[in-house]
Amino acid sequence: MSSHVYPAPHFRSFEQQHEASELGMWGFLCTEILFFGGVLCGYTMYRLLYPQAWVHGSELNSLWLGAAMTVVLLASSLTMALAVRAAQLGQSKAIVGFLAVTIALGIGFLVLKGYEYYGHWVHHLVPGFNFSGYQAPDHPQVALFVVFYFFLTLLHAVHMIVGVGVLSVIAMMARRDRFSAIDHGPVEIAGLYWHFVDIVWLFLFPLLYLVGAHQ
Amino acid sequence: MSTRVHSVRFYVGIFAALLVLTVLTTSVAEIDLGAFNSPVAMLIAAAKATLVALFFMHLRWSGYRMRFAAIAGLLWLSLMFAFVLADVATRHIPEQPVGWNEAAASAARAPLK
Structure with missing residues (x-):
């Protein structure tokens, strides 16, 4: 602990150091908004051009599996928020505990995702490899939707895997008592990233699972 | 913070x-x-x-810099969508003019080749 009671030398206070790192993370999240936003923009454009194909395409995904993944991810955001709260109170053991649950829920999400991908593979719904599982109208346009589905969810899953790695490092730092009530910036910064990845999924869920649910 | x-x-x-x-x-x-x-x-x-x-x-309690960054991200996102949709959402295939005759039109174009 003793080596960490002072902020980095170029900061006036922990508060200033914390705000600088928080702003840095928000700057990064801005680039992430545009990173995902570019793909979502393409999605929107083709959805306007082929509305019916998007309806057929989203019917290939299980609504209940998508809803289950949403709930798992929201729960992981709750435990992440509680880990940050524990950090604000300087409770290292609680940080490790809540982060462990967050990591477990994140891995649970990825397992569900893998199960879903396995289903698409078995039912021949992977454009580029075998898309013979879909034999209804607008075949190429529906394949385009499924390409968007795979690209968006894979991009999101990669962010989840990175998040699990980041949280593991933070949990190990917390185990070594690296954080205290005044100096816990990394926990909060990692939390911002985790919540952002959650927010991305909150938009992917209606866009990829709910489009054709009413038909 | x-x-x-x-x-x-x-x-x-x-x-x-x-x-x-x-x-x-x-x-x-x-x-x-x-x-x-x-x-x-x-x-x-x-x-x-x-x-x-x-x-x-915690954006509700963050400083104005954090809110500024978040709003900037959304602003650029909406700009990207606005310019793409201004194109795609307003596209339409124009009706052929009245009296248009495709065969006559291609015949008229032919000598230019």
Whole structure:
């Protein structure tokens, strides 16, 4: 602990150091908004051009599996928020505990995702490899939707895997008592990233699972 | 950073609200609202994202710099969508002019080749 009671030398206070790192993370999240936003923009454009194909395409995904993944991810955001709260109170053991649950829920999400991908593979719904599982109208346009589905969810899953790695490092730092009530910036910064990845999924869920649910 | 610590109950309450909205969006999606299915789904998603950003990400209590960064991200995103949609959403295949005769038109074009 003793080596960490002072902020980095170029900061006036922990508060200033914390705000600088928080702003840095928000700057990064801005680039992430545009990173995902570019793909979502393409999605929107083709959805306007082929509305019916998007309806057929989203019917290939299980609504209940998508809803289950949403709930798992929201729960992981709750435990992440509680880990940050524990950090604000300087409770290292609680940080490790809540982060462990967050990591477990994140891995649970990825397992569900893998199960879903396995289903698409078995039912021949992977454009580029075998898309013979879909034999209804607008075949190429529906394949385009499924390409968007795979690209968006894979991009999101990669962010989840990175998040699990980041949280593991933070949990190990917390185990070594690296954080205290005044100096816990990394926990909060990692939390911002985790919540952002959650927010991305909150938009992917209606866009990829709910489009054709009413038909 | 504001070191405002909120109760566990507060965070669980936000989580409960997010669950309610998830159930809502899933059940509303199965009702045929005509043209309104997508706007309603996106509105609920935006409401959930706002809850996460304001309370889990503490944007509600962050300094103005953090809010500025978040709003800047959304601003650039909306610019990208606005310019793409200004094109795609306003496209239409023009009707052929009255009296248009494709055979006569290609015959007239032919000597230019």
